Amino acid sequence: MNSVAYVTVDVFTSERFSGNQLAVIPDARGLTDAQMQNIAAEFRYSEVTFVLPPQDPANTARVRIFTPTMEIPFAGHPNVGTAFVLGRQDGIFGRPAGDVLRFEEKAGIVEAALTRDAEGHVIGAGIFAPQPLxxxxxxxxxxxxxxxxxxxxxxxxxxxxxxxxxxxxxxxxxxxxxxxxxxxxxxxxxxxxxxxxxxxxxxxxxxxxxxxxxxxxxxxxxxxxxxxxxxxxxxxxxxxxxxxxxxxxxxxxxxxxxxxxxxxxxxxxxxxxxxxxxxxxxxxxxxxxxxxxxxxxxxxxxxxxx
Missing domain, CATH: 3.10.310.10 (Diaminopimelate Epimerase; Chain A, domain 1)
Known part of the structure; x- marks a missing residue:
């Protein structure tokens, strides 16, 4: 792999250049742990997400979340932003996204429901926390x-x-x-x-x-x-x-x-x-x-x- 595609979004805002920045790697197959950490350090956003095929086909994807220094088990804005990015694609690893996405993460399964405007365009998402308080x-x-x-x-x-x-x-x-x-x-x-x-x-x-x-x-x-x-x-x-x-x-x-x-x-x-x-x-x-x-x-x- 000589290059990998990325998408950036601003999360928890409807206006570009506000909210929280997120970089999403929609297809991270072939990347090593070290490469993921280096990419996250290069962006220097609070988090970068890496999307992989799910281990359980009943789920949508496996999502790994990296800060500039470490991998973390869960975070809010990376899940909302990743759901938004994947929901706007034609499909995820050959399957349609649907309106409810299930992400496999270190903290557990994170369920994300897309939100749409009156014309049906994806404008955001809501997620359920994977663990009890x-x-x-x-x-x-x-x-x-x-x-x-x-x-x-x-x-x-x-x-x-x-x-x-x-x-x-x-x-x-x-x-x-x-x-x-x-x-x-x-x-x-x-x-x-x-x-x-x-x-x-x-x-x-x-x-x-x-x-x-x-x-x-x-x-x-x-x-x-x-x-x-x-x-x-x-x-x-x-x-x-x-x-x-x-x-x-x-x-x-x-x-x-x-x-x-x-x-x-x-x-x-x-x-x-x-x-x-x-x-x-x-x-x-x-x-x-x-x-x-x-x-x-x-x-x-x-x-x-x-």
Missing amino acids: SLGPQVDSETIARCASIEVRALRITTHVPVIASVGLPFAVAEVTSLEALARACPNTAAFAEAGRRYSPEDDQFALFLYTRQPENPWALRARMFAPLDNVIEDPATGSASGALGALLTSLLPDMDATDEITIEQGVEMGRRSVIGVTAVKSKGQIESVRIAGQCAPVMTGSILL
């Missing part, structure tokens, strides 16, 4: 404040204390008091390294998802995500973290049964506004499902020399 250790407020270069008093702990939350990929999730506090946040790499050693000793990784609620609508949130240990200083849109946050907030409601529609804006401070829709369903006191959805805009096509 899991909560790891609580994170002390001082660690969060050092990582974000903000004061401890800028953190709000009335709803929940900072905690590691995951629906397929773990993040430290913390609420701040205001948009002004959120805007002041700036990642401190040394503090992140210390937090990684303390809270994730197996891989020294630590990613922080900060958010604040809009006073007029508590289900309209603004967020920022920092992962400098993974060469992602700031991410314009983080679907997996948004899903974990939506599940966490819904789980804390007193109702045994609830369905919450949450809108999360991210990337505003970077000039790449993203809009992420999260639907969390709670049944008999347990989170039953988490859906992460958004629109996409195509940007580039080309080939990579190998």
Whole structure:
């Protein structure tokens, strides 16, 4: 293989040059693990996806997700963007895409449903998180404040204390008091390294998802995500973290049964506004499902020399 085709899209936006950038390799057959990692490092997007034939023919494809430094088991915007790209193709490995795609990933099966406009054109997708909500250790407020270069008093702990939350990929999730506090946040790499050693000793990784609620609508949130240990200083849109946050907030409601529609804006401070829709369903006191959805805009096509 001398070259491989790629497509880039902006995810969680309907406008080109906003949202979160994603590169998709629609046919990654023949690529080695090292080549996939090198391609992801070359793009320097938060993630690049590599599409392979499924191991189970009942599924649509096997999807591998790489950051600039490592392969990860699941992420939100790569799945939404990959579904969008494959849904706009004539077929996937000789088969029609259909409106519901099933991706085999390290975290499990990810189901994606395409969304279309009134004329039938694919404009985005919604995915279901592959794992139930899991909560790891609580994170002390001082660690969060050092990582974000903000004061401890800028953190709000009335709803929940900072905690590691995951629906397929773990993040430290913390609420701040205001948009002004959120805007002041700036990642401190040394503090992140210390937090990684303390809270994730197996891989020294630590990613922080900060958010604040809009006073007029508590289900309209603004967020920022920092992962400098993974060469992602700031991410314009983080679907997996948004899903974990939506599940966490819904789980804390007193109702045994609830369905919450949450809108999360991210990337505003970077000039790449993203809009992420999260639907969390709670049944008999347990989170039953988490859906992460958004629109996409195509940007580039080309080939990579190998």
